[in-house]
Structure formats: C-alpha cells, structure tokens
Amino acid sequence: MDATRNGHDAREYKSDLKPIWCPGCGDFGVLTALTRALANVGRPPHEIALVSGIGCSSRIPGYTTAYGFNSVHGRALPIAQGIKLANPDLLVIAAGGDGDGFSIGGGHLPHVVRRNVDLTYIVMDNQVYGLTKGQLSPTAALGTHTVTSPEGSLEAPVNPLLYVLAYGARFVAQGTPADMAGLSAILEEAIRFPGFAFVNVQSPCVTFGAPEQQLKAHKEGLKQLAKIDYDPTHRMKAMALAQTYGRELWTGVFYRDPSPPPTYDALVRERQRALAADALPRERILELFAQHDGEPGRAEA
Amino acid sequence: MSTDATRSGGTAPMRAFLEGGHALAEGAIQAGCRFYCGYPMTPSTEVLEYMARRMPQVGGVCINVEAEIEGINMVWGATGGGVRSMIASTTNGMSLMQESMSEMVLGRVPAVIVNMGRGQGDYFQCTRGGGHGSHRMIVLAPGSAQEAVDTAYRAFHLAEKWRHPVLIYGDFMLSHTSETVTFAPPPDTLAALPAKTWVTDGARGRKPRLLTSLGMRLEGESGSGPAEIGPGGHSGTDTTRPMRDAVARHREIAAVETRVETAWLDDAELVVTAFGILGRFARYAAKLAREEGMKVGYVRPYTLVPFPYDTYAEIGARGIPVAVFENNAGQMVQDVRLGVEGRAPVHFIGEISMDGSGFGVGPKIDALHVLEKLREVHPRRGAA
Ligand SMILES: Cc1ncc(C[n+]2csc(CCOP(=O)(O)OP(=O)(O)O)c2C)c(N)n1
Ligand code: SF4
Numbered sequence: 001m002d003a004t005r006n007g008h009d010a011r012e013y014k015s016d017l018k019p020i021w022c023p024g025c026g027d028f029g030v031l032t033a034l035t036r037a038l039a040n041v042g043r044p045p046h047e048i049a050l051v052s053g054i055g056c057s058s059r060i061p062g063y064t065t066a067y068g069f070n071s072v073h074g075r076a077l078p079i080a081q082g083i084k085l086a087n088p089d090l091l092v093i094a095a096g097g098d099g100d101g102f103s104i105g106g107g108h109l110p111h112v113v114r115r116n117v118d119l120t121y122i123v124m125d126n127q128v129y130g131l132t133k134g135q136l137s138p139t140a141a142l143g144t145h146t147v148t149s150p151e152g153s154l155e156a157p158v159n160p161l162l163y164v165l166a167y168g169a170r171f172v173a174q175g176t177p178a179d180m181a182g183l184s185a186i187l188e189e190a191i192r193f194p195g196f197a198f199v200n201v202q203s204p205c206v207t208f209g210a211p212e213q214q215l216k217a218h219k220e221g222l223k224q225l226a227k228i229d230y231d232p233t234h235r236m237k238a239m240a241l242a243q244t245y246g247r248e249l250w251t252g253v254f255y256r257d258p259s260p261p262p263t264y265d266a267l268v269r270e271r272q273r274a275l276a277a278d279a280l281p282r283e284r285i286l287e288l289f290a291q292h293d294g295e296p297g298r299a300e301a
Numbered sequence: 302m303s304t305d306a307t308r309s310g311g312t313a314p315m316r317a318f319l320e321g322g323h324a325l326a327e328g329a330i331q332a333g334c335r336f337y338c339g340y341p342m343t344p345s346t347e348v349l350e351y352m353a354r355r356m357p358q359v360g361g362v363c364i365n366v367e368a369e370i371e372g373i374n375m376v377w378g379a380t381g382g383g384v385r386s387m388i389a390s391t392t393n394g395m396s397l398m399q400e401s402m403s404e405m406v407l408g409r410v411p412a413v414i415v416n417m418g419r420g421q422g423d424y425f426q427c428t429r430g431g432g433h434g435s436h437r438m439i440v441l442a443p444g445s446a447q448e449a450v451d452t453a454y455r456a457f458h459l460a461e462k463w464r465h466p467v468l469i470y471g472d473f474m475l476s477h478t479s480e481t482v483t484f485a486p487p488p489d490t491l492a493a494l495p496a497k498t499w500v501t502d503g504a505r506g507r508k509p510r511l512l513t514s515l516g517m518r519l520e521g522e523s524g525s526g527p528a529e530i531g532p533g534g535h536s537g538t539d540t541t542r543p544m545r546d547a548v549a550r551h552r553e554i555a556a557v558e559t560r561v562e563t564a565w566l567d568d569a570e571l572v573v574t575a576f577g578i579l580g581r582f583a584r585y586a587a588k589l590a591r592e593e594g595m596k597v598g599y600v601r602p603y604t605l606v607p608f609p610y611d612t613y614a615e616i617g618a619r620g621i622p623v624a625v626f627e628n629n630a631g632q633m634v635q636d637v638r639l640g641v642e643g644r645a646p647v648h649f650i651g652e653i654s655m656d657g658s659g660f661g662v663g664p665k666i667d668a669l670h671v672l673e674k675l676r677e678v679h680p681r682r683g684a685a
Contacts, residue, residue, distance in 0.1 A: 071394065074368065103368055104340070104367065104368035104369075132341040132342060132343060132346055133341075133343075133346070133347075135350075136365045138367065146362075147346075148341065148350060148353045148365035149353065149365065150354050220602040
C-alpha cells in the first residue's frame with residue numbers, strides 16, 4: 001500500500017520517534033499524508049528540509065527522516081527561506097500551527113508570498129493553541145470560549161486562505177485528514193508546484209478543539225472541489241470560495257497559477273550567473289571602493 | 302478563583318489561597334492595573350488566564366495578543382495614556398520584547414512587565430537585558446505568593462514614582478505554589494504618587510506632550526522631558542540626553558530603592574545566597590546547617606536591579622565566603638563577586654536543574670541538596 005510507482009515507500013520518510021501527540025490528534029493524519037506525498041514526489045529524505053516553529057504540530061519534523069528542525073515560535077517561514085536561498089537544490093517545506101503561522105509569525109507570510117520563494121507551507125489549523133493548552137487562536141470563530149476568552153472571543157478570525165490569496169500566492173489549497181487520499185494528493189501537488197505553495201490543513205485538536213471541528217464533523221460536512229466542476233485558475237473565484245472558510249469545509253486546490261513565473265530563488269541564481277563575469281579578482285577588491293564615479297565593480301576587466 | 306480576592310472593593314484585608322501567578326495578577330488588579338495583555342507561554346499563561354476572567358469584572362481590559370511584541374507595545378500605549386498596565390511573559394517572549402522595553406526606559410513609560418521564567422536562566426536577560434541604549438530596568442524578584450502580591454503593589458508604585466518601567470522576575474515554582482495571601486486594603490504605597498504630568502491623554506486646553514525616547518521635546522514642554530530648547534526658541538534634539546538621564550536616574554534609584562533580606566549574618570562563617578523562591582530553600586538550608594553547628598548566614602536580594610552590592614561588600618570586608626545557589630549555570634554569582642570585590646571566596650553551588658518539561662523545577666531544588674553543598678564549601682569542612 002505504501003510503496004509508490006517510483007519505488008519509494010512512505011515508511012522511508014517516517015522516523016522511528018513515536019509521536020507524543022494525543023491519541024486521535026489530526027496531526028497524525030497530516031504526518032501520514034505528508035510521508036505518502038513525499039514518497040510519490042520521490043526525492044530522497046536527505047534532499048528534503050522540513051522546518052517548523054513551536055507547537056504540537058511543529059513537532060512534525062522530528063517524526064520524519066527529512067533534515068529539519070523545530071525552530072522558535074512563529075519563525076518557520078524566514079528560516080525556510082534562508083534554507084532555500086542558501087541551498088536551492090533542497091526541497092524545502094515549512095510546517096506548523098495556526099498560532100505559529102497566523103499570530104506570532106503572521107508578519108512573515110506576506111513577504112514569503114510576494115517573493116515567491118519555492119517552498120511549501122503546511123499549516124495544521126486547529127483553531128486553538130494546543131501545546132499551551134487551549135488558548136484563543138487567530139483562526140477561532142468570533143465568540144469562541146477558551147481559557148483566555150472565557151466569555152467568548154470578541155475578535156473576528158483571520159481567514160488564512162483569503163489572505164494568502166490576497167497577498168498573491170500562486171498555489172493555495174485546503175485539506176483535512178478526514179480525507180487521507182485527498183490530503184496526500186494536495187500535499188504532493190503543493191510540493192511539486194514551482195513557487196510558494198500554501199496548504200491549510202484542518203487538523204483537529206481532540207483535546208482542546210470544539211466538537212464541530214473534529215474529524216467526524218469533517219467527514220459529514222466535507223465538500224471536495226475535485227467532485228464539482230471547479231476551475232482553480234481564477235484568483236477571484238478562489239477568493240470568493242475562500243470566503244466560506246469557517247462556515248463550510250471545502251477541500252482541494254482553490255487556486256493554482258496556470259503559468260507560474262520564475263521563483264525568487266531562480267531569479268537570484270540567474271542574477272548570480274549574470275554578474276559572475278564582472279566579479280573582480282580578490283587582489284583588486286579595493287577598486288570597488290576607490291571608484292566614486294561610475295558603477296562599482298564594472299571597471300575594465 | 303472562588304475566593305475573597307475575587308470580590309473587589311471594601312477596605313477589609315482580603316485573604317485568599319492562591320497560586321503565586323494568580324496572587325500576582327490579583328495584586329496587580331488591587332494596585333489599580335486596568336490593562337493587561339499576554340501571549341500564552343507556561344508559566345506566565347496562568348497570569349493571562351486569571352486576568353482574562355478577572356479584568357472585565359473590574360472594568361479593565363485583558364487581551365490575548367497576537368504575540369509578545371504586540372503585547373509590550375500595547376502596554377506602552379495604554380501606559381502612555383495614563384492607565385496602569387501590565388504584561389507577563391516567559392523567557393522567550395521576554396527576549397522578543399527587549400527592543401520596546403529599552404525604549405520604554407529611555408522614554409520613561411512606567412509599565413509593569415513580568416517574566417515568569419523557566420528556571421532562573423533569565424537572570425542576565427532581566428538584569429542586563431538584550432536591549433540597547435544604556436538602559437537598565439528596575440527588577441524585583443518575589444520569593445513567595447505573598448511577596449508576589451506585595452511586589453505587584455510595589456512595582457506600580459516604583460514605576461510611577463520614578464516614571465520607569467519595572468520588571469518582576471518570578472518562575473514556574475513561584476507561579477504554581479499555592480499559599481494563603483493577604484491583600485492589604487487600597488494599597489497605601491500607591492497613594493502619594495506624583496501627578497501624571499506626562500500622560501498623553503488629549504491636549505485640549507493645555508500644551509501638547511510628547512512621550513518619546515528620541516531626545517525630542519515639544520516647544521515649551523515643561524518637566525524633565527528628554528530634550529532641550531535650541532537657540533532661537535526652537536526645540537532642538539539632544540539624542541544622548543535620554544541615555545545620560547537614564548543612567549543618572551539609576552544612581553538615584555539605587556541609593557533609595559535597594560532591598561535585601563538577610564539573616565544570621567552577625568556570627569556567620571559562611572553565607573548562602575539565592576534569589577526568588579529559591580531563597581526559601583537557601584534559608585532553610587542555612588537553618589539546618591546551624592543545627593549541625595555550621596554558622597551559616599543568609600542573603601536574598603529582592604531588588605536584582607538595583608543589586609544590593611553593599612550587603613555583599615560588607616560580607617567581603619569580613620572575609621566571609623559566600624555560596625551562591627541558583628537554578629542556572631551561574632549568573633547572579635557575577636553580581637555577588639562584584640559586591641564582594643575579591644575579598645572573600647565566592648562559590649557557585651547551583652546548577653541547571655529541570656523537570657522533563659523544562660519548566661525549571663528539577664531535583665536539585667532541594668534544601669537537603671543545598672545543605673550538602675554548604676558542607677562541601679564550609680571553611681571548617683569536615684570539622685563540623
Ligand atoms: C515567543 C514565544 N511565545 C510563546 C510561546 C509558547 N507557545 C508555544 S506553542 C504556542 C502556540 C501553539 O499553537 P499553534 O501554533 O496553533 O500550534 P498547535 O500546538 O495548536 O499545533 C505558544 C503560544 C513560545 N514558545 N514562544
Ligand atoms: S493538544 Fe491538541 S494539537 Fe496538541 S497533540 Fe493533543 S490533540 Fe494534538
């Protein structure tokens with residue numbers, strides 16, 4: 001069952017660390033779907049970097065055989081960009097929770113999107129802070145009761161799909177472990193996409209999450225884009241669909257740019273190649289500073 | 302939570318059985334704090350969760366913020382508007398807030414900031430900080446739930462008295478130890494504070510005010526604002542002034558606000574010292590040592606900044622060795638050495654001792670362990 005057409009096996013991508021997630025946590029399904037997707041993509045584990053922030057979901061790198069680490073809360077995306085730009089040959093995946101990605105780390109999201117760095121960002125969205133035991137998350141619905149909003153929250157949630165689309169992301173999808181086949185297909189497509197790809201996974205917290213956010217409810221309410229006549233090449237249509245976040249559970253690819261432009265990392269490499277010819281030899285490096293007129297570094301070779 | 306302390310108003314002292322973190326939170330409310338924000342992280346989450354229930358009841362605001370950086374800056378704004386405000390965070394979150402904390406010292410924003418840390422590894426962070434610009438905090442380290450209450454009062458008092466942010470440094474053990482505490486009636490320590498002539502609460506009918514760390518002052522603005530009026534009456538800018546002022550202010554603060562708890566120093570042959578709740582372990586170990594015939598004295602700095610250097614200088618002058626017990630790799634020991642000035646041996650007897658969660662409550666936090674260490678470093682070792 002786990003062996004794929006290219007000879008890789010999902011088990012290759014699972015480490016022998018036993019997850020300490022609560023039994024039934026949605027993140028188990030994400031881990032399985034991710035290792036299946038990676039097996040299908042077929043890059044060997046040592047060519048994959050998986051980086052996360054802090055949270056229950058952010059433990060995921062440790063449970064795979066990819067290179068990677070838990071970093072600090074909210075910073076998975078800048079670290080992932082650093083990895084990709086310094087080592088463009090790696091396949092880079094960032095992962096974490098909704099708090100990690102949309103609260104403390106929310107400020108990083110527009111920038112990775114507008115740069116279009118070639119990496120995949122998987123958010124395990126459970127509408128609550130799992131690791132710190134049940135506080136209000138930025139994706140929790142208005143009026144949610146938690147230990148930090150005992151009378152119900154007063155703020156509207158962020159809509160991850162909508163705002164990532166609004167920033168200009170070129171691949172935006174949503175999945176749930178209630179549909180494992182669908183989830184691993186989405187993750188695979190996201191990983192293969194050339195450019196920044198965002199997957200919001202509705203990954204229930206069985207311990208602190210609301211009953212209507214559990215897998216059972218997902219199974220009952222699930223609406224698959226693959227099953228309707230939906231064309232994911234229209235950003236505005238995707239944005240209209242994304243408005244249903246929090247009310248309806250649509251899964252599948254909301255938006256995929258039909259002609260993705262070059263990624264930031266590709267452009268960087270192009271520029272490096274273009275300028276390499278102009279590089280001064282080391283013994284003439286001071287000339288760079290001596291030239292006040294004209295373009296530095298463009299002295300006659 | 303269902304305690305006397307949950308009822309505000311009245312003048313009778315309130316008694317309640319509370320965890321240290323909750324006691325501190327209630328203390329802040331009793332001290333008039335009406336704006337609180339926090340981002341969850343154990344063990345400061347406890348303060349946030351208490352405030353979330355309690356603040357709306359007393360007409361205050363509690364926000365589960367987007368992250369610590371948003372939080373400290375909201376507190377800056379709320380304080381600048383004249384409302385007593387507080388944020389509690391933990392270790393990592395404190396690291397994030399350093400920039401604003403530094404500017405709040407220089408800009409003289411009297412907020413109260415709490416670090417409920419993990420272990421005592423943030424001593425350097427709290428007393429030196431990762432911040433910039435010649436800033437120093439005022440740092441208080443309560444050692445019990447009652448002292449947490451009193452420290453909340455004192456922190457707001459000092460903050461407004463000196464127009465200076467105040468940092469309270471506690472830890473997991475303080476936050477989670479339940480004890481009976483008494484809340485004094487409307488805290489008299491907070492009665493006679495200077496009028497808030499700096500508050501930016503709307504300039505109708507008066508000159509505008511500028512709360513800034515940049516050395517700017519509005520033309521004609523009075524008071525000790527960090528600026529000078531340039532030639533021709535134009536407001537000029539002296540960018541070093543806030544820093545020089547902050548340094549000078551700290552000398553004044555050190556002269557009158559330094560607090561330290563001591564015991565059995567008169568005949569001491571060895572002094573054990575610790576801060577925060579670990580002081581209680583050190584004190585008890587000293588008592589046990591005395592029962593064994595070792596004359597051990599005890600010192601617990603309550604103000605970590607200003608540090609009670611003089612107390613240690615006196616001990617150094619008498620040549621009495623000092624054993625420093627901390628739950629870290631040796632941080633306060635440096636201040637003790639500065640205090641003793643090389644005139645007596647200083648032994649570090651602490652270590653990083655954590656539980657499985659890394660919250661800082663490890664097996665070495667034990668009076669018998671401290672006693673064992675005291676036996677090792679006692680000058681009459683083996684003779685006792
Ligand atoms: C600077 C900082 N602040 C706070 C924390 C505490 N903290 C750890 S994880 C977390 C949020 C967890 O929620 P989420 O990111 O949604 O992940 P989940 O645990 O639900 O998977 C918080 C607040 C921290 N580690 N660092
Ligand atoms: S607390 Fe929630 S998110 Fe964390 S492991 Fe348990 S079920 Fe999963």
